[in-house]
Amino acid sequence: DTEVTQTPKHLVMGMTNKKSLKCEQHMGHRAMYWYKQKAKKPPELMFVYSYEKLSINESVPSRFSPECPNSSLLNLHLHALQPEDSALYLCASSPIYSGTYNEQFFGPGTRLTVL
Amino acid sequence: AQSVTQLGSHVSVSEGALVLLRCNYSSSVPPYLFWYVQYPNQGLQLLLKYTSAATLVKGINGFEAEFKKSETSFHLTKPSAHMSDAAEYFCAVSQGSSASKIIFGSGTRLSIRP
Numbered sequence: 461d462t463e464v465t466q467t468p469k470h471l472v473m474g475m476t477n478k479k480s481l482k483c484e485q486h487m488g489h490r491a492m493y494w495y496k497q498k499a500k501k502p503p504e505l506m507f508v509y510s511y512e513k514l515s516i517n518e519s520v521p522s523r524f525s526p527e528c529p530n531s532s533l534l535n536l537h538l539h540a541l542q543p544e545d546s547a548l549y550l551c552a553s554s555p556i557y558s559g560t561y562n563e564q565f566f567g568p569g570t571r572l573t574v575l
Numbered sequence: 576a577q578s579v580t581q582l583g584s585h586v587s588v589s590e591g592a593l594v595l596l597r598c599n600y601s602s603s604v605p606p607y608l609f610w611y612v613q614y615p616n617q618g619l620q621l622l623l624k625y626t627s628a629a630t631l632v633k634g635i636n637g638f639e640a641e642f643k644k645s646e647t648s649f650h651l652t653k654p655s656a657h658m659s660d661a662a663e664y665f666c667a668v669s670q671g672s673s674a675s676k677i678i679f680g681s682g683t684r685l686s687i688r689p
Contacts, residue, residue, distance in 0.1 A: 464618070502665055502679035503619065516676070550618055563609075564677060566618035 464567035466551050472573045475541060481570045483534040483551030491515075491557035492534040493564065494526060495550040503550055509534060510557035541574045548572075577602045579649075579666045581680035589688045594638075594653040596683050598666030601647065607669040608649045609677065610640055614662045622664075625649060636660070661687045 464485045473479050483492065491510050495503035508516035509528040517526075523545075525537040534551055548571050552564040582597040600606050607626055611619040623634025630642045640651045649666060666680040 466618075500682070500684075502682050505676065508676070552619075563621055563624060566611075566620070568616075568618045571616075 464551055464553055464565050466549075466567035466570050468570060469568070470571045470573075472575065473538065473541065474575050475543075477541075478537070478539045480538065481536040481549055481551075481572075483536075483567055484532055485553040485565070485567075486532055487553065487555075487565065488531075489553035489555050489565070490531060491554045492528060493552040493554075494534070494536050495552065497548040497550055497569070499547075507536075508557060515557060538572075541572075543574050546572055546574045577606060577668045577678060579608075579668045579678065579680040581664075581666050581683050583683055584681065585684045585686065587686040587688060588656050590658055591655050594651070594656045594660065594685065596651040596664050596666075596685065598640075598649045598651065598680060599647050600649060600666075600668050602668065608640075608642065609667040609669075610634065610638070610649075610651050611665045611667060611679075612636075612662050613665065613682075619665065622651070656685075656687050658687050658689070661685055 467482045493508050494506040496506055497503045505518050506520045507526045512528045523540050527535040548569045550569045551567040554564045578601045580599045609624045610622040612622050613619045622638050623632045625632050625642045633639045638653045640649050642649050664683050667677045669677055
């Protein structure tokens with residue numbers, strides 16, 4: 461299995477809602493990532509988990525809360541989001557998070573709309 | 576800090592014509608370079624990667640890229656464009672000692688004319 465899956469595919473939420481995005485991989489990868497991508501822009505790194513521990517937080521607002529329950533799962537909990545948070549949220553994984561280079565495998569993304 | 580610059584936000588070619596997407600990198604150490612493709616409403620897919628083993632790198636879907644240190648370039652080419660190649664293409668570089676952090680270029684949208 462060489463896939464990274466993400467659910468839901470689309471999500472519409474109000475500014476007072478709480479929702480979660482889910483990412484799953486079964487490639488045995490020990491590094492997982494969340495990216496945010498606005499239209500016609502490259503992905504921006506948000507968080508990196510390595511061996512289920514948070515390694516990088518790119519100064520992301522606290523209304524985004526990541527969680528890595530096990531080596532296969534990555535969640536992104538959303539609360540009190542703003543309309544400008546509307547974007548495509550991409551999950552990725554890679555074999556490890558250190559070394560000479562690291563090929564990342566991306567999921568299809570969750571299209572989030574905040575009303 | 577390492578970075579990549581993609582020249583041309585939009586490239587349009589005729590079906591069957593040569594595809595050339597330009598990428599220049601900035602790095603004080605040997606870089607690790609990638610080309611990713613993103614089809615509409617999808618995630619990113621790795622086309623090819625340079626890791627210093629060979630300067631000419633062959634990827635999927637008939638794409639290849641050549642690492643030229645003297646020009647600090649890693650341009651992506653395909654001899655004959657197909658309609659299915661229409662997508663957004665991102666050049667990327669891995670960053671320094673934290674090699675797993677990938678820095679993406681701004682992207683080039685490739686359109687194919689029938």
